[in-house]
Amino acid sequence: MSFAFKLLNREKKLEDCKPLFEDPKYSENRKKLEELLKPLEEATETGLIVKEELCVGCGNCVVVCPVHVADDPHGAGVGRGPTIEDPILRVENGVVKIVNMNKCRRYGKNRILCVACRDNCPSEAISFLEG
Amino acid sequence: MICPGCSCLCDDIEIIDNVVRNACRRGAELFLKYKENRATPRVNGKEVDVDKAIEAAIDILKDSKNPAIYGFDTTPVEVQELAVKLAEKLNTYIDDNSSFCLGDLVEIVLKKEVPTTTLDDVRDYAYVIMYWGANPYQSLSRHMSRYTYYPRGKERQKGYEEDRFLVVIDIRRSETSMLAKTNARYIIVKNDLELIDSFFKYMEGKPAKYADDVAAIIRELKKSNFNVIFGGLGLKYGLKDLKPFIDLVKKLNEISPTYFIPTGFHANMRGFNETLFEKTGFVNKYSFRENKSDKSFAFTELLKNDLIDSALIVGTDPVKSLPFEVALKLKKIKTIVIDPRNSLTSRIADVVIPSAISGIEQGGTMVRCDGVRVKLETIEEVEVNDYYVMNKILEGI
Numbered sequence: 001m002s003f004a005f006k007l008l009n010r011e012k013k014l015e016d017c018k019p020l021f022e023d024p025k026y027s028e029n030r031k032k033l034e035e036l037l038k039p040l041e042e043a044t045e046t047g048l049i050v051k052e053e054l055c056v057g058c059g060n061c062v063v064v065c066p067v068h069v070a071d072d073p074h075g076a077g078v079g080r081g082p083t084i085e086d087p088i089l090r091v092e093n094g095v096v097k098i099v100n101m102n103k104c105r106r107y108g109k110n111r112i113l114c115v116a117c118r119d120n121c122p123s124e125a126i127s128f129l130e131g
Numbered sequence: 132m133i134c135p136g137c138s139c140l141c142d143d144i145e146i147i148d149n150v151v152r153n154a155c156r157r158g159a160e161l162f163l164k165y166k167e168n169r170a171t172p173r174v175n176g177k178e179v180d181v182d183k184a185i186e187a188a189i190d191i192l193k194d195s196k197n198p199a200i201y202g203f204d205t206t207p208v209e210v211q212e213l214a215v216k217l218a219e220k221l222n223t224y225i226d227d228n229s230s231f232c233l234g235d236l237v238e239i240v241l242k243k244e245v246p247t248t249t250l251d252d253v254r255d256y257a258y259v260i261m262y263w264g265a266n267p268y269q270s271l272s273r274h275m276s277r278y279t280y281y282p283r284g285k286e287r288q289k290g291y292e293e294d295r296f297l298v299v300i301d302i303r304r305s306e307t308s309m310l311a312k313t314n315a316r317y318i319i320v321k322n323d324l325e326l327i328d329s330f331f332k333y334m335e336g337k338p339a340k341y342a343d344d345v346a347a348i349i350r351e352l353k354k355s356n357f358n359v360i361f362g363g364l365g366l367k368y369g370l371k372d373l374k375p376f377i378d379l380v381k382k383l384n385e386i387s388p389t390y391f392i393p394t395g396f397h398a399n400m401r402g403f404n405e406t407l408f409e410k411t412g413f414v415n416k417y418s419f420r421e422n423k424s425d426k427s428f429a430f431t432e433l434l435k436n437d438l439i440d441s442a443l444i445v446g447t448d449p450v451k452s453l454p455f456e457v458a459l460k461l462k463k464i465k466t467i468v469i470d471p472r473n474s475l476t477s478r479i480a481d482v483v484i485p486s487a488i489s490g491i492e493q494g495g496t497m498v499r500c501d502g503v504r505v506k507l508e509t510i511e512e513v514e515v516n517d518y519y520v521m522n523k524i525l526e527g528i
Contacts, residue, residue, distance in 0.1 A: 081153030
C-alpha cells in the first residue's frame with residue numbers, strides 16, 4: 001500500500017516498480033495500471049482537475065477559497081477578483097486557471113482535504129482525483 | 132474596466148497583456164473579440180459611407196406614418212435619452228426588450244410598490260437570499276460570487292455556510308439550485324401562485340401545500356433584519372398578475388425587512404426603464420401619440436398586428452430573439468439597424484448604421500440591475516458611436 005500512496009502523491013513513478021516492466025507476466029497488469037493512473041497526468045499536485053471547457057467563469061471557486069479569504073480579504077474575500085499576485089485560482093479570459101497550487105490547503109505536509117471550490121462549482125468544471 | 136456584458140456591470144475587470152482577468156466567459160468574449168464581425172454602413176444591401184446611411188435612415192423615418200423606436204438595452208443612458216427625444220419628436224412608439232423581459236418587475240420597484248436595496252448592501256448585510264425564477268448561473272454568472280451569496284460582507288464575515296441562507300425557487304433543477312446545499316432550501320414549484328398562497332396560509336395558521344418550506348424560510352427570516360428576493364423571468368412568467376407577489380413582499384416585511392431586486396437582463400435594460408419612467412411615468416411599450424403605455428404598444432404586438440411601417444432598431448437583434456412569425460414581419464416594413472456588429476436583423480435591414488460597443492469604444496452611464504448608476508470606461512474611443520448617429524438623426528428630423 002505504501003507504494004500505491006507514494007504513486008498517488010507523485011513521490012514514486014510506475015516505472016520505479018521494476019518487475020512490472022521487466023517481467024512479461026505483469027504486462028497485462030501494467031497496462032491496466034497505466035490506464036487507471038491516466039487522470040493523474042491532467043491533475044495538479046493537489047489532485048485538482050479543472051475542465052476549462054465546462055467553466056463559465058462565475059468565480060465562485062475563487063471567492064469561496066478559504067486561503068483567498070485569509071490572504072486577500074479586500075479582494076477575493078469580498079467577491080472581487082483577486083488582488084494578490086499569487087492566488088491559487090484566477091478567472092482569465094472567462095475561465096478559471098490554476099495560478100499557484102502551492103498555496104492550496106491540499107498541498108504540502110500538513111494538507112487537508114478541502115473541497116470548497118469543487119462543492120460550489122455549478123458547472124462541475126472542478127473535480128479532484130478522489131472524486 | 133467595467134464589464135458591459137450583463138446587468139451585473141462588474142467593476143473589477145483587468146486587462147493585462149491581452150488577458151482579461153475576472154470577467155466571466157460572456158464578459159471576456161466581449162473584450163477579446165470586440166473587433167470581430169463588425170457591421171458596415173449599408174443601404175439596400177449596398178455599402179455606402181456612414182453619413183449616407185444616416186441620411187437614408189432620416190428619409191425613412193420622415194416618410195413613415197407609424198415608425199417604432201426599439202432596443203437601446205445595451206446603449207448608455209445618455210443615448211436612451213436621445214431615443215426618447217426622437218420618439219417624442221416623431222410622436223410615435225418606443226419600446227425595448229423589457230416588454231417581454233423583466234420590465235414589469237422593474238416597474239414595481241420604480242413605483243415603490245416593493246422595498247428595494249443595492250447589491251452592495253446585500254453583500255454586507257443580507258442573510259436570507261432568495262432566487263425566485265432566476266438562474267444567475269446562466270444570466271448573470273458572477274451575481275452570486277460578486278454580490279450576494281459567497282462574498283464576505285461587513286456584517287456577514289463568517290461566509291456562506293453560516294452567514295447566509297440560500298433559497299432557490301424554480302420549476303426545474305437549475306444550476307443555481309445545485310448550490311442550495313447546507314443552510315439552504317430548494318423548492319420546486321409547479322405554480323408560483325401556490326407557493327405565494329402557502330406563505331399566506333401558513334402565516335394565518337392554516338394547512339398549506341409548501342408548509343415545510345415556508346416554515347423554514349420564515350424561521351430564517353426572523354433571524355435577520357436584512358433579507359432579499361431576486362426575481363427573474365420565471366417569476367414574471369409564473370404570475371399573470373404581480374399583485375399577489377407584491378402583497379407577499381409586504382407581508383414578509385411585517386416579519387423581517389425583505390427587499391426585492393429584479394435580476395437577469397441586458398446590461399442597461401433598467402437604464403431604459405428608468406429613462407422612460409422619468410419622462411412618462413411608464414417603463415416601456417409607450418406611445419407618445421396616445422400618451423400612454425399599453426400591451427398593444429409592445430414592439431412584438433406592433434409587428435404582429437401590422438401597426439407600424441418602419442422600425443429603428445438599436446443594439447438588439449429581434450430576428451434572433453422574437454418568434455419567427457413575428458420577426459418575419461420585419462421584412463415587410465422599412466427597417467433601420469444601428470449596431471456595432473452584424474446580426475440576423477442587420478442582414479434583412481434596409482439601412483445598417485455601424486456604431487460603437489458600449490463600455491469598450493464609447494463611454495456613458497449604465498444602470499445596474501439594482502439601480503446603481505455606473506460610469507463606463509473605454510479601451511479606445513471611436514468617432515461614429517451611438518451618440519453621433521442618434522444626434523444626426525435627431526438633427527435631420
